[in-house]
Amino acid sequence: MLVTGGALAACGGSDDGPAADGKIHLTIATFNEFGYENLIPEYEASHPNIKIEQTKTGQSAPHHQNLLTKLGAGSGLADIEAIEEGFLSQVLDKSGQFNDLKEIGPADVKPERWLKWKADAATTKDGKVIGYGTDIGPVAMCYRKDLFEAAGLPTDPEQVKAMFATWDSYFEAGKRFVDNSEVAWFDSASQVFNVMQNQLPTGYYDTSNNLVIETNAAIKANWDKVTRAVTEGQSAKLVAWGPEWNTGFKTSAFATKTCPSWMMGPVEGNSGPENAGKWAITDAVPGGPTNWGGSYLTVPKQSKHPKEAAELAAWLTAPEQQIKAFKAKGPFPSQLGALDSPDLLSLANDYFVTPNTAQVFASQAKKVERAQFKGEQDGNIQDNVIAPALQAVEQGTAPDDGWKQAVEGAKKLAK
Incomplete structure (x- = not known):
């Protein structure tokens, strides 16, 4: 999911039994925008015995650091904890501390509800399902039609x-x-x-959780292509999510943008009304379809109300609710029932010149065949090693020196 700034919010699991008000209190810890603000009151209205408290952090990294700390401490977790795909392997390594949703969840909630690759990623080697899939980030490409025309491109x-x-x-x-x-x-x-990396069959880690950045030749090949483009002046050299990057949309600093579904919000919000109708979206992604982002809802064994928590998680991830969440905040559904729903496919974002934007991303989601295995430091490597090394190249460091910086940094993190 999209990462933005924010403060860490602590949360704890609910107490045994009903509270003084006679209700079962459930807590849910998320990050960024899951689109649950209106869904929670809706669930409470149809379940008068349930009271729900949501805590939300702005960044995914602090959320997961908090989660792992409380896993180690053995207390303090919410009844439902959201997990982003880049941190999923760390949770799978500790799957014994999470409930198997096949055992405690509603009997009619099957893995077939989701895209196969989405469900497979949260299934352990011995067949336990530790997470219900929330959103995904099918990738398309956004481009400025007016800037293409001005430069003589079709x-x-x-x-x-x-x-x-x-x-x-x-x-x-x-x-x-x-x-x-x-x-x-x-x-x-x-x-x-990052998009090029997600397209590879094997990423920074192999499926045995071994770091392979130095031996996976495809990673270095992608590095060479991107850094060559940098030396040719193709990059605006902006730091993603920084103030200059935000302003770059408005000032037309670049003409194309790798565009997972959740990027529509930043493109529109940062570009401003003066650039409405200038951005287009195409389903032609160089290198082929891939996914960037997405999360799961888990029920830690610390929860005192695991059955009720699993029922809430199942409801929040049902197709109908995921379409509502997408309309509210933009997280794109991962459920087949939602991806085939006319209610979703009829949605269009009029800010973009491309009609039927939801159809574009639904189509892209179905083209993805598998989810790349994400190792235990995958997210940290991308954000805290690769991104700074590429920024160094954008500021004048030789590409080969930047690559050495990237490899050394990844090895330090993986120790």
């Missing part, structure tokens, strides 16, 4: 798809663009690299 959707057919053709189009424009081709090397 704007017809089919011609744009041809330019975005592979990473080689994408960067070749970027060379032509920057030769005919004062604007950069993309916003940030790390934002492009």
Whole structure:
């Protein structure tokens, strides 16, 4: 999910039995925007014996640090804890401290409710289901139609798809663009690299949780392509989520953007009303379909009301509720029933020139065949090692020196 700033909110599991008001109190800990603010009162209205308290952090990393600390302490966790995909392997390693939702959850909630790769990622090797899938981040590409036209690049959707057919053709189009424009081709090397990384069959770790950044030649090949584009002037050299990056949308500092479904909000919010109708979205992603982001709801064994917590988690992740959450805050549904729903597919964001934006992302989600295994430090490597190393290259460090920085940093984290 999209990461933004925010303060850490502590939370604890509920007490044994009903509270003084006669209700069972459940707690749920999330981060960023899950879209539950209106859903929780709806659930309470239909379940008068349940009272729900949600605590929410702005950043995913502090949320997960808090979770892991409380797992180690053996107390203090919420009845429902949200887990982002980049931290899922750390939870799977401690699966004994989480309830198997196949055992305590509603009998009619089967893995078949979700896209197969989404359900598989939260299933342990011995078949336990420790998380109900919430959102996903199917990737498309956003581009400024007006800037393409000004630089003499085609704007017809089919011609744009041809330019975005592979990473080689994408960067070749970027060379032509920057030769005919004062604007950069993309916003940030790390934002492009992250999509390329997610497309690989094996990422920073293999499925045995061994760090393979130095031996996985495909990672280095992607590094070389992105940093070559940087040296050619294709990057706006902006730090993602920073103030200059936010402003870069409004000032038309770049022409293309790797665009998981949740990126529609930042694109619109940062670009402002003066750029309405200038951004388009295409389902042609260089290198093929992939996913970037998404989370799960888990029920730790610390919960005093695991059955009620599992029932709430199942309801929140049902197709109907996920469509409501998407309308409210933008987390894209991972359930097949939602992805096929006319209620979802009819949705369009009028800010973009592309019609039927929900159809674009639903189609992209179904094209993803598997979820890449994320190792225990995967998220930290991407955010705290790879991104700074690529930023160093954008500021003048030689690409080979930046790669050494990345490899050494990943090894230190993985110790």
